[in-house]
Amino acid sequence: MSASIKRPANSVEENPIKLSTFKANEHSLNKFKEWMTENSFNLSPKIYVGNDGSCAQYGAVALEDIEEGESLFQIQRSCLLMPQTSTISQQIQNDMDSLKSSSGWVPLLLSLMYEYNNPQSKWRPYLDLVPDFKQLDLPMFWTETERKSLLKSTGVIEAVDKDINNISTEFNDIILPFVKKHSDLFGECCLNLEFYKQMVAFVMAYSFTEPPDDEFDDSPPPMMVPMADILNHVAKNNAQLAFEKDALKMVAIKTIKKGEEIYNTYGQLANWQLLQMYGFAEQFPNNHYDTKLPKSLPINNEVLLKDKTNFLIDMELMIRDGSFVVGISGVLTEDEMYQVIRVLLMNEKEYNEHKEKDGWSEDEEEEEEESLEFGKNCILL
Numbered sequence: 001m002s003a004s005i006k007r008p009a010n011s012v013e014e015n016p017i018k019l020s021t022f023k024a025n026e027h028s029l030n031k032f033k034e035w036m037t038e039n040s041f042n043l044s045p046k047i048y049v050g051n052d053g054s055c056a057q058y059g060a061v062a063l064e065d066i067e068e069g070e071s072l073f074q075i076q077r078s079c080l081l082m083p084q085t086s087t088i089s090q091q092i093q094n095d096m097d098s099l100k101s102s103s104g105w106v107p108l109l110l111s112l113m114y115e116y117n118n119p120q121s122k123w124r125p126y127l128d129l130v131p132d133f134k135q136l137d138l139p140m141f142w143t144e145t146e147r148k149s150l151l152k153s154t155g156v157i158e159a160v161d162k163d164i165n166n167i168s169t170e171f172n173d174i175i176l177p178f179v180k181k182h183s184d185l186f187g188e189c190c191l192n193l194e195f196y197k198q199m200v201a202f203v204m205a206y207s208f209t210e211p212p213d214d215e216f217d218d219s220p221p222p223m224m225v226p227m228a229d230i231l232n233h234v235a236k237n238n239a240q241l242a243f244e245k246d247a248l249k250m251v252a253i254k255t256i257k258k259g260e261e262i263y264n265t266y267g268q269l270a271n272w273q274l275l276q277m278y279g280f281a282e283q284f285p286n287n288h289y290d291t292k293l294p295k296s297l298p299i300n301n302e303v304l305l306k307d308k309t310n311f312l313i314d315m316e317l318m319i320r321d322g323s324f325v326v327g328i329s330g331v332l333t334e335d336e337m338y339q340v341i342r343v344l345l346m347n348e349k350e351y352n353e354h355k356e357k358d359g360w361s362e363d364e365e366e367e368e369e370e371s372l373e374f375g376k377n378c379i380l381l
Ligand SMILES: C[S@@+](CC[C@H](N)C(=O)[O-])C[C@H]1O[C@@H](n2cnc3c(N)ncnc32)[C@H](O)[C@@H]1O
Pocket: 001, 002, 003, 055, 056, 057, 058, 059, 130, 131, 136, 137, 205, 206, 229, 230, 231, 232, 233, 234, 277, 278, 279, 280
């Protein structure tokens, strides 16, 4: 199951399945369940929603055996919390040109900031259930010293630094002008960067993105999907969200036995990505999307390794401090990752020849074939 990265590396994991010690607020939970009934979520009587049996705070557990293909619940599109459905959709639409940002999250964040502070919000029972954001143990809330000492060479430090810079730039340049212009809609707390950071963390750890119609299209902006975001994640998930025309449906993708937790997938994510965005990592070897270096790296030849490191930095395949992240959808593209690993695995003679050609291969066809083969296998590295 999951492991806290902050735990000392030498601690012994006697029982890898850690159940949540969090106590659900029964009143909020019941209100949320009533809200789901009123809004046709069609929650299967075969599942329990709450903190009993969940690995982290809220979750869902099978009360009876569930067959592959069974629908567990659905979410009508009108219940999705997104800029188009929010109470301030018109104001957002009117200012859309000034709300463009590199993350593409600003319209959803403004919608959330409004709904979260609105006692009459249509999503009140959903928003009341969201755990206290201070419980979200994302590395972006850790101190810089903690990140530097605990996450060295994982790629998380660089990714979080980038997130933090983006958050304050988007807040100052886009969010604040909109909030000030619409001061009748937003309370004082919306002028506060810390509150905004908490909303970003909520989107980071709870939102969903609908797959684009065409694989070449940009990824659509994120949205909040009540109830689907209660499910926890493991790489070997047993349920998955299907995006249908009128509703989104959570469907069992394998038989789920009575008593088992129902797990969704947040994507094909390596442990460093899970840690960066969700604040947890899966216990080795459960996450088959995680990646690691082959065992045969020439790490005993320090001079050669140093030279290769400098070469890869010059080729912009390695970060200046000599670290890099191996991951399919991580810092490196698949092709770059192939180049890095290929160089690291070369013996001295092969490497010197490669360096003389400035990293160009004479047999490009052979290299392309090798790279394709690598692409197929690298998930399993
Ligand atoms: C979408 S929410 C899932 C619902 C969450 N359990 C709750 O009670 O609100 C994602 C958060 O759940 C937790 N989580 C999800 N899957 C987990 C897992 N396998 N192990 C530990 N924590 C997990 C992490 O805190 C993550 O940021």
